[in-house]
Amino acid sequence: MPFRPPRIGPVIQTERKQRRLTLEQLAAQSGVSRSMLSQIERGETNPTFAVVWALTQALGINMADLLGEGAGPDDADGIEVVPAAHTPLIRSTDGSCELRILSSPRTAGATEWYELTIAPGGSLDSEAHAAGAVEHLTALTDGIRITSGDSRVSLKQGETARYAADVPHEIANLSDRPARGFLVVLLR
Structure with a gap:
């Protein structure tokens, strides 16, 4: 089953019109240029995550509502491949x-x-996420150091750290090679 990227342009346009906003007004509220908004609404460009985030915040909509259409398999028995x-x-x-x-x-x-x-x-430095947020980082390489609030730990390949993410936190690479890992963020 082929992947269908989400059609966010029509959703943006519908949400904008429901709020009786012009392209200029949404551009001012979101920080996304009027020309970029027009291209997105017409489906002529695929916006970056940062642009999508700015639009959802300006429109007061959930990211899942914006991206959910067409983001999964066509039927319940299908398998989505991205x-x-x-x-x-x-x-x-x-x-x-x-x-x-x-x-x-x-x-x-x-x-x-x-x-x-x-x-x-x-390093990846993060401000505190919402109250109760937790991160899980599985190290695929050696040399990763996690700092969460006043706690600090170094990971070896294959180890997983679970830590509070509702405080300032950092993931740093102390090695002389690129560090890799899988990061799961649970926002409560």
């Missing part, structure tokens, strides 16, 4: 960290999982 080229990728501003979003858009805001790669000496 081609590697369609797996969203987030890069840190300094370029030292990459997160491939492996979770379904339908679970955003509740359970999210990522493949994490951190360059030698790099």
Whole structure:
């Protein structure tokens, strides 16, 4: 069964019109340019995760509501296959960290999982998530250090750390090679 990327343009347009917003007004509220909004609504471009996030926040809608249409198999017995080229990728501003979003858009805001790669000496610093949030990181390589609040631990390949994510936290690569792991975020 072929993968069908979500058709978010019509959803954005419907939500915008229901709120009686012009393209200019939504652009001002979201920080996404009017021309980009127009291209998204017409289905001419596939926005980045950051753009999608900005639009959901400006419209006050759930990410799953926006991305859910067409994001799964055509029938309940189907198997969804997402081609590697369609797996969203987030890069840190300094370029030292990459997160491939492996979770379904339908679970955003509740359970999210990522493949994490951190360059030698790099780190992924996070502010506190919502109260009760927990992260699980499984190290695929040696050299990963987790800091959560005042606690700190180093992981060896194959080990999993579970820690509070409702406090400032950091995942750092102390090795001289790229560090890799699987990160699961449980937001309560």
